[in-house]
Every structure is written in C-alpha cells, then in structure tokens.
Amino acid sequence: MQILVVDDSALVRDLVTSIVVGAGYPQPLPAKDAREAKAHIKRSVVDLILMDISLPGVDGLQLTRQIRRNLKDDYWIPIIFLTVKDDPDYLAAAIDAGGDDYLVKPVNQVVLLAKVHAMSRISKMKAALDETNLQLSRLTQIDALTNVINRRGFDESLEHTWRLYRRNNQELCLLFLDIDDFKTYNDNYGHPQGDRCLRQVSELFKSCLRSDSDILARYGGEEFVIVLPNTTLRAAEKLAQKILHRLAQEQIEHQHSHVAPYITTSIGISTTRDGATTAQKLLSQADRSLYKAKSNGRSQICCYEDIGQSAETEL
Incomplete structure (x- = not known):
C-alpha cells in the first residue's frame, strides 16, 4: 500500500516513515504542503494519506475537501488526520471535511499501525467490490446472443x-x-x-x-x-x-x-x-x-x- 505523509515537520515525516517502513510497508511519499501532496496524487497511485491538519497555506481540511472534490467517485483514498488538538468539535470538523480517522500527536506507533492496518483492509475490500461492480457493468453491455458489445x-x-x-x-x-x-x-x-x-x-x-x-x-x-x-x-x-x-x-x-x-x-x-x-x-x-x-x-x-x-x- 502506497502511503502519502503530509506534514510540514520533517521530524514528523521521518518518524511516520520509520514506523510504516518498519512494519513492512513501502517507503512513503513525503509532502510538506498541499502543493507537494497534490503533485504526488496526480502522478502516483496513492492508497492512504496521513495528513497534518495544520499545514502552511492550504491547511489539511481545505486540502481534503479539494481531494474529495477533484478525484473521481470510484477513486477513494482513505485519509487519517494527524493533529495536536484533541478537541471533539475540531475532530468532528475534520471528519466532516472528508477525513476518515484521526490520530493525536505525538504519534503512538501501536495506534498508528493499527489504524493503517484497518484502512488497508477497508481499501482491499473496496478494491474487490469495485472489481465486482466493473464485471457486472461489463455484463450489462454484452449482447447475450452474440457475446459482442450491445x-x-x-x-x-x-x-x-x-x-x-x-x-x-x-x-x-x-x-x-x-x-x-x-x-x-x-x-x-x-x-x-x-x-x-x-x-x-x-x-x-x-x-x-x-x-x-x-x-x-x-x-x-x-x-x-x-x-x-x-x-x-x-x-x-x-x-x-x-x-x-x-x-x-x-x-x-x-x-x-x-x-x-x-x-x-x-x-x-x-x-x-x-x-x-x-x-x-x-x-x-x-x-x-x-x-x-x-x-x-x-x-x-x-x-x-x-x-x-x-x-x-x-x-
């Protein structure tokens, strides 16, 4: 699973990278701001985003809204927010913006990997469901008599x-x-x-x-x-x-x-x-x-x- 780590702190990016690589995941894609994050999403297949909410310029909430708006409906990327704020209203706003989960800093290795594993399972299930739906869609476009496109x-x-x-x-x-x-x-x-x-x-x-x-x-x-x-x-x-x-x-x-x-x-x-x-x-x-x-x-x-x-x- 290709992970994108978006955080303006090089220390946090290095820490998260060390944790996920140590767990057997590929080297994550690093981004210090929204511009670099969107560049990675445009040219790479990203399976999971770990994103700081407090980013310079376009913050994590705005960036999440842009990602959800610009990507196709059938291309879902799970987003886990990294935040120092443990306020219920703040976290609710993050989820409303399009996030799927959150993790309070400082990052706990066990909790982070548990959330990454959970998103990985959900992502695999969605991929299997998408493939099934694709096959069903193809069946509706095949002529039953001649077996060519209808x-x-x-x-x-x-x-x-x-x-x-x-x-x-x-x-x-x-x-x-x-x-x-x-x-x-x-x-x-x-x-x-x-x-x-x-x-x-x-x-x-x-x-x-x-x-x-x-x-x-x-x-x-x-x-x-x-x-x-x-x-x-x-x-x-x-x-x-x-x-x-x-x-x-x-x-x-x-x-x-x-x-x-x-x-x-x-x-x-x-x-x-x-x-x-x-x-x-x-x-x-x-x-x-x-x-x-x-x-x-x-x-x-x-x-x-x-x-x-x-x-x-x-x-």
Whole structure:
C-alpha cells in the first residue's frame, strides 16, 4: 500500500516513515504542503494519506475537501488526520471535511499501525467490490446472443472513442453492417436457426478485426457496427472487403436470399474526414452509406465520401 505523509515537520515525516517502513510497508511519499501532496496524487497511485491538519497555506481540511472534490467517485483514498488538538468539535470538523480517522500527536506507533492496518483492509475490500461492480457493468453491455458489445455498450464506447479522436486528432472510421435479406432467412429457416446464424456471423466479423482497439457491437436485430480508431478510410475499406470475402468463403446457406445462395452483408463506411462534428453525426453518415449500399443491390460497400454531397442535399 502506497502511503502519502503530509506534514510540514520533517521530524514528523521521518518518524511516520520509520514506523510504516518498519512494519513492512513501502517507503512513503513525503509532502510538506498541499502543493507537494497534490503533485504526488496526480502522478502516483496513492492508497492512504496521513495528513497534518495544520499545514502552511492550504491547511489539511481545505486540502481534503479539494481531494474529495477533484478525484473521481470510484477513486477513494482513505485519509487519517494527524493533529495536536484533541478537541471533539475540531475532530468532528475534520471528519466532516472528508477525513476518515484521526490520530493525536505525538504519534503512538501501536495506534498508528493499527489504524493503517484497518484502512488497508477497508481499501482491499473496496478494491474487490469495485472489481465486482466493473464485471457486472461489463455484463450489462454484452449482447447475450452474440457475446459482442450491445447497443448500450456501443453508445458508451463510441462516445469514449470520439473524445480520444478529438484529443489526438487521428482519423476515426465507422462501419455499419446489415445482413442482407435476414427477414426471409428467419421466415424460412426459423428463428432458432436465425439466432445460430447471427452468432456465426458475429464470430466471423470479430475474426476480421485487426486489434483490441477495434470495436464490434450488435446495433440491433441483424445490424452490426465496427468502430475503427486511428484508421484511414482506405484501411477501413480493406477491412470491409475482407468481411465480404470471408462471407463468400464461409458460404452460410441462404437459399431464399435475393442476392446470393449464402449469407451476405451490406456495409456503409464513414470517416471523420467527411466533416462529422459529433459521434452521432459520424454514425448517421455510415447509416446513410449503408442505405445506399443496399439500394445499389446489397452485398457491397459504400463510402460516405462517394455520396456525401447528394446525402447532404437530401438532409
């Protein structure tokens, strides 16, 4: 557990450091004021703060309020105050400011280590709970049928990827895919077979992705989307061509299709080079490209840049 010791007295910092290191904890991070403390928190993972209330400039109460306000809700750092005042109202104010416990100076080694051990156990329990909640959150974002990201997970992933694109200014592409004549597939082969087909197709799509940063999601029904961060349009077209080629190789039977005797898909592609100002605009452009690909005969690729001017006129 990484401990941050904040005290304007070098003697106190050295004493606390000696006690916790002697108990087997790593060398604590030292800070003599709020500025140094915040610098440590910004660049290091801090698991526990031992903080003097009487600090020069920004005192411990103010610093604690700033820490609680600025850190994310899911990043909790236990704070134990070190104080020379043993006044109940003063200690109550310290807890109200966001502290979790307090220790009256001069520091007692046994009491200090008992409090550190207690906070360590609480911190470990919270970490385990956070991991469980994270796993549950991921489960709510997975499509139960195809085991890829569902619509909710896609919306969040797209917004996150869009923020990265805005920050890094790297080209972002999006593929919108729709399985051709899937209604007639369900009508003739039955919905259980249709579910098996969707699982098989989603696995094929997944196998075509280039890296873990590529995002495949089931948008709804027989529609899928692929988000390609830091990807040029030509690279996105190459991936789309690979998907069409793999479907032709796989030959998933569909004797009732108007396109081919096997499962095919139509693909619309959009890129941030086409002037999308929001993530939803990028998705809308890919959707319009998909519509054009289907109206042109299905089982083909259409890029927004090829229809952009006419599409904007229709809008």
